[in-house]
Amino acid sequence: xxxxxxxxxxxxxxxxxxxxxxxxxxxxxxxxxxxxxxxxxxxxxxxxxxxxxxxxxxxxxxxxxxxxxxxxxxxxxxxxxxxxxxxxxxxxxxxxxxxxxxxxxxxxxxxxxxxxxxxxxxxxxxxxxxxxxxxxxxxxxxxxxxxxxxxxxxxxxxxxxxxxxxxxxxxxxxxxxxxxxxxxxxxxxxxxxxxxxxxxxxxxxxxxxxxxxxxxxxxxxxxxxxxxxxxxxxxxxxxxxxxxxxxxxxxxxxxx
Amino acid sequence: xxxxxxxxxxxxxxxxxxxxxxxxxxxxxxxxxxxxxxxxxxxxxxxxxxxxxxxxxxxxxxxxxxxxxxxxxxxxxxxxxxxxxxxxxxxxxxxxxxxxxxxxxxxxxxxxxxxxxxxxxxxxxxxxxxxxxxxxxxxxxxxxxxxxxxxxxxxxxxxxxxxxxxxxxxxxxxxxxxxxxxxxxxxxxxxxxxxxxxxxxxxxxxxxxxxxxxxxxxxxxxxxxxxxxxxxxxxxxxxxxxxxxxxxxxxxxxxxxxxxxxxxxxxxxxxxxxxxxxxxxxxxxxxxxxxxxxxxxxxxxxxxxxxxxxxxxxxxxxxxxxxxxxxxxxxxxxxxxxxxxxxxxxxxxxxxxxxxxxxxxxxxxxxxxxxxxxxxxxxxxxxxxxxxxxxxxxxxxxxxxxxxxxxxxxxxxxxxxxxxxxxxxxxxxxxxxxxxxxxxxx
Numbered sequence: 057x058x059x060x061x062x063x064x065x066x067x068x069x070x071x072x073x074x075x076x077x078x079x080x081x082x083x084x085x086x087x088x089x090x091x092x093x094x095x096x097x098x099x100x101x102x103x104x105x106x107x108x109x110x111x112x113x114x115x116x117x118x119x120x121x122x123x124x125x126x127x128x129x130x131x132x133x134x135x136x137x138x139x140x141x142x143x144x145x146x147x148x149x150x151x152x153x154x155x156x157x158x159x160x161x162x163x164x165x166x167x168x169x170x171x172x173x174x175x176x177x178x179x180x181x182x183x184x185x186x187x188x189x190x191x192x193x194x195x196x197x198x199x200x201x202x203x204x205x206x207x208x209x210x211x212x213x214x215x216x217x218x219x220x221x222x223x224x225x226x227x228x229x230x231x232x233x234x235x236x237x238x239x240x241x242x243x244x245x246x247x248x249x250x251x252x253x254x255x256x257x258x259x260x261x262x263x264x265x266x267x268x269x270x271x272x273x274x275x276x277x278x279x280x281x282x283x284x285x286x287x288x289x290x291x292x293x294x295x296x297x298x299x300x301x302x303x304x305x306x307x308x309x310x311x312x
Numbered sequence: 313x314x315x316x317x318x319x320x321x322x323x324x325x326x327x328x329x330x331x332x333x334x335x336x337x338x339x340x341x342x343x344x345x346x347x348x349x350x351x352x353x354x355x356x357x358x359x360x361x362x363x364x365x366x367x368x369x370x371x372x373x374x375x376x377x378x379x380x381x382x383x384x385x386x387x388x389x390x391x392x393x394x395x396x397x398x399x400x401x402x403x404x405x406x407x408x409x410x411x412x413x414x415x416x417x418x419x420x421x422x423x424x425x426x427x428x429x430x431x432x433x434x435x436x437x438x439x440x441x442x443x444x445x446x447x448x449x450x451x452x453x454x455x456x457x458x459x460x461x462x463x464x465x466x467x468x469x470x471x472x473x474x475x476x477x478x479x480x481x482x483x484x485x486x487x488x489x490x491x492x493x494x495x496x497x498x499x500x501x502x503x504x505x506x507x508x509x510x511x512x513x514x515x516x517x518x519x520x521x522x523x524x525x526x527x528x529x530x531x532x533x534x535x536x537x538x539x540x541x542x543x544x545x546x547x548x549x550x551x552x553x554x555x556x557x558x559x560x561x562x563x564x565x566x567x568x569x570x571x572x573x574x575x576x577x578x579x580x581x582x583x584x585x586x587x588x589x590x591x592x593x594x595x596x597x598x599x600x601x602x603x604x605x606x607x608x609x610x611x612x613x614x615x616x617x618x619x620x621x622x623x624x625x626x627x628x629x630x631x632x633x634x635x636x637x638x639x640x641x642x643x644x645x646x647x648x649x650x651x652x653x654x655x656x657x658x659x660x661x662x663x664x665x666x667x668x669x670x671x672x673x674x675x676x677x678x679x680x681x682x683x684x685x686x687x688x689x690x691x692x693x694x695x696x697x698x699x700x701x702x703x704x705x706x707x708x709x710x711x712x713x714x715x716x717x718x719x720x721x722x723x724x725x726x727x728x729x730x731x732x733x734x735x736x737x738x739x740x741x742x743x744x745x746x747x748x749x750x751x752x753x754x
Contacts, residue, residue, distance in 0.1 A: 105708045133710035145705040149723025158719065159709035166710070198723075199705075215709065 057118070058083050058223055058254050059104075064115035066096075066103050073099045075279035076115070081223070084251040088265055088290060089258045091276035092298040097258045098142055100276070101227040105139035106132050119223070133159075134166035136222030136253075140212035140229050147199040152211065153181065155199050156218050163219060184217040188244040206237040213244040224248070224255045230264035242267030262294035277301050319375050324354060326381050326498075327464055342436050342466055345448045349463030356457040368643045368675045369585055369614045374557045379498040379529045381465060386414035389491060393417050396487055396520050398736035403482045404429060409489055411499040411530075412468050422482075426475040429484060432502055433468040442473050442506055450535045450563035450589075458559045462500050462533040469502035469534075472515065476508035476539070483514040483545075483734050490521040490552065492528040503534040507542035507570075514545040516737060519560075521553040528553065530581075534562045538570035540594070547737055548586075550578040551744075554609065558584040566626075568594035575732050576603040577741050580611040580640075588617040592626040592654075603632040604728040604741075606748070607640040614643035619659065621650040624684075627658040633728050634665040635721060636672035646691070647679040654684045661691040666698060666724055668717075718749035 059081040066074035073096045081087055091097050103110045104117065106129030117124040124132065147155070160180075161171040172180065181195065188210050200208050209229050216224055226245065230238055245268050249255050257268055265273075265287065273290045275283040275298075282301055283289065293301075327350050337343065358375060359366035386409040393407055406429065407417035413431030420429050428435070428442075435443045453460040470486045488501050505515060519530060530552065538544050552558055558581040564572055576586060590599055605613045619628045634642045644663045665674040678691040698720050706716035725745055732738040 107704060128713075129704065129707035130710055130712045130716075133708050139708050141705065141708075145699075145701045147699075147702045147705070147720070147723065149726045150719055155706070155709065155711075155719075158715065159706075159711050162712060162715065163710040219709065 057081075058120060060118045062116045062118075064100075064103075064117060065113045066099055067111040067113050068099060068109070072113070073279055074103070077276075077279075077281060079274065079281065081254050081256060083222070083254050085254050085272065086249065086268060086270045087254070087256045088270035088273045089256060089276055090260070090262070090273060090290060090293060092302070093260065095276045096279045097260075097276050098227050101139060101225045101256075101258050104132075104225055105129060105137060130162070131166070133219070134163045138216050138219055138221035138224045140209075140216060140224065140226045142227040142229075142231065144200045144208040144212055146201045146203075148201050150199050152195050152197060152199050156181070156215060159215075160218060180218065184214060187217045187247055188214045189240050190214045205232045206234065209233060209241055210237065210244075213241050217244060217248055220248070222253045224253065226255065226257045228258055228260060230259055230261060238264065239267060262290045265290045275301055319358070319378075320354065322378055323461060324350070330381060330465060337436075340436055340439070341444055342447065346464050346466055349448075349453045349460045349466075352454055353457060353460040353464050356455075356460060358457055365616065365645075368641070369583065369612060371583060371585075374529065374583060377496050377527060377529070379496050381498050381500075382410040382412065384410070386410065386412035387416055389414070391417065391489075391491065393487060393489065396489060396518070398485065398734075398740045404484045406431075406470055406484065406486045407489065408468065408470070408487065408501055409491060410497060411488065411501045423480060424478045427478055427480060428471065428473040430471055431468055432466075432471045432504060435471040440471070443471060443504060446506055446535060446537055447504055448535075450537070450565050451533045451561055456561075458531055459533060459561060462502055462531055462561075465500050466502050467500075469504070471503070472505045472513070474507045474511040474513050474542075477510045478508065479511065480513040483516055483547075483737075485516045485518060488517065488519045488530070488532070490519075490526070490528055490530065490556070492521070492523070492526040494526065495528075497528045499528060499530045501530075501532045503532075505534070505544070506537045507539060507544050509540045509542060511539070512543040514547075514734060516547045516549065516734065519548075519550045519552050519558065521556060524554050526553045527555045527582075529557045530559070532558070532560045534560075536562065536564045536572070538564065538566045538572055540568045541570060542567070543571045544573070545733060546572065546574045547732065547734065548574070548576045548578075549737065549741070550576070550580070550584065552581045552584075554580070554582065554611065556581040560585070561587040562589070564588075564590040564599070566590065566592050566594075566597040566599065569596040571597070572599045573733075574599070574601050575728065576605075576615070577729075578603070578605040578613060579744070580605060580607040580613045582610075583612045583614075585614040586616070588615070589620070590618070590628070591620040592623050595623050595625045597623070597626040599628045600731070601628065601630040602728045602731055604635075604725055605633075605642065606635040606725075606745070607642065608637035610639055612641040612643070614645075616643075616645045616647075618647045618649070621648065621654040621657045621659060624653060624655045624657065626654065628660070630661040631728060632663045633724065634663075634674060635668065635725065636665065636674060637668045639669070639671035641672070642674040644674070644676040644693070645679070646677070648681070648689065648691070650680075650682040650684050650687050650689065652683040655686045657684060657687040657689065659687070659689040663693040664724070665695045666721065667695065668698070668721075714750060718746070721749055722746070
């Protein structure tokens, strides 16, 4: 078991957003978490990455057998968790390469691996750049500064490629992408996924799942997973919308 | 107040000693400047926080000490200055020990014909006509007590004159080194830089001390004249004793189409006050005025800038940044005057501060006084902490808290530092920032 979430309750600014999430993710699996706006999808992704402002009031999360909630965000990253942000942050004055080199070497050091020198790092960058068809010029620019929406999302996947996580959380990575960018992002993710890692895709739209085919689809509504199924569930949602989920939600038991 | 009077009396008696020691120097025209300055000094009062221009900078700690002018000649010091040089820099070096020129430690090399780089005391001795024409003309001593103190004791400092059309490619490094040997000394470098028409040069005023603990008082005045179409790149690096007092003033007089670039990089003192006054005296001038200060503990840093757009078609661009730790205090007061006929003025001013502790404080005050109607002026000021979202983003990439902070602070500072054209100085400043925030460690 790579990730196990048990009865997770989370408050954001005093308001309960997640109200008892249960989820199990094994290596080699792709999970999609879908749901209408405001259902708590992004909160779940952020809380797994370690956002301090989000308060866990109840429940447990185990990652590779460790209590994930005990770890600060940087240690979660070093243990192999990666969050692709819904809204990637712009950091003027910090170059993409500098960020990635620092990040990669901090992670490698944590794992007792040797730190990459400039040459080794550069050749790694080059090989990963092809994966997401990222313009070389963007690599040396300040992190996300002045990037288009699509470039920002590609940059997230590029970072994921370089840091090579065990558990990738993609938070609405597809929102706002045109179909070409969506294909590039999805093909990047597909190339990175393996039997040793897992991907959790948080999305509002079924469209992405045409390209990243999930093994499991979960529907999050009002802070709970109200329905789980295989990829056909996503198609059903696409067809019917979320309204049929919403009506009986208060009585539906957690299915997962 | 009694205390202040005593200090004034003390300085007045030091002046009498100084005058007696001049031995014939009294006949020089510069002595008239000294005499009128000392008489102004005796009339003026030291500022208190009731004075608008000193509202946030209480100098009473400075006035508690009996600072004495330096007696010992610079040549009396056996000293190795390599430690204070910027790496790999090919340059002329002028060294002042406690404000006095040291010919032994200075090396002035390969200057174009006609360029004068020497000590002010020598230039005064020679009755240099440029000195006679410009010294004391721009830094007004009649209304500023510290400037009157400087003018009264005018003796030594750097004098640079670049004749019309001459270009000095390598930067000129002026090292003001204070070796106070536990004496509470008063150090008063007085500098005059005159750039002739179409000339160009780069100058570094570098204030350093041999101890981080010594209590001394630096009262520095620099006057700069840029003649038509001249280009002057000025850097001031201040890394003095954390217990010293530094009152620094720079007055720039810009003629037509001249260009003046200035960077002040300050790691402060106990109290450091920097006044920068610039005047566009003719059309088409341009100035860039950047500053970065980084203070901690109980340090106080104060920058007061005044850009006087007296003539049309001039551009000024000002960007000051502060990084504050501990219970330090920062003050930024940026005044821009656009006079009635100064149409087509572009004046941009920005002051950003980052506060890294709970107890540090910044007072920032932009002042735009615009009397012309066809101008573009803007100003902005921010005071904040490190961006939480950026911190979280870096952490989710596996970067630890300290390292993430260092990266963001470095990025904040780089907005100013990256415009420093002299590579050796820019790299030196970056290395200090890295060391300070342990960016190299992990």
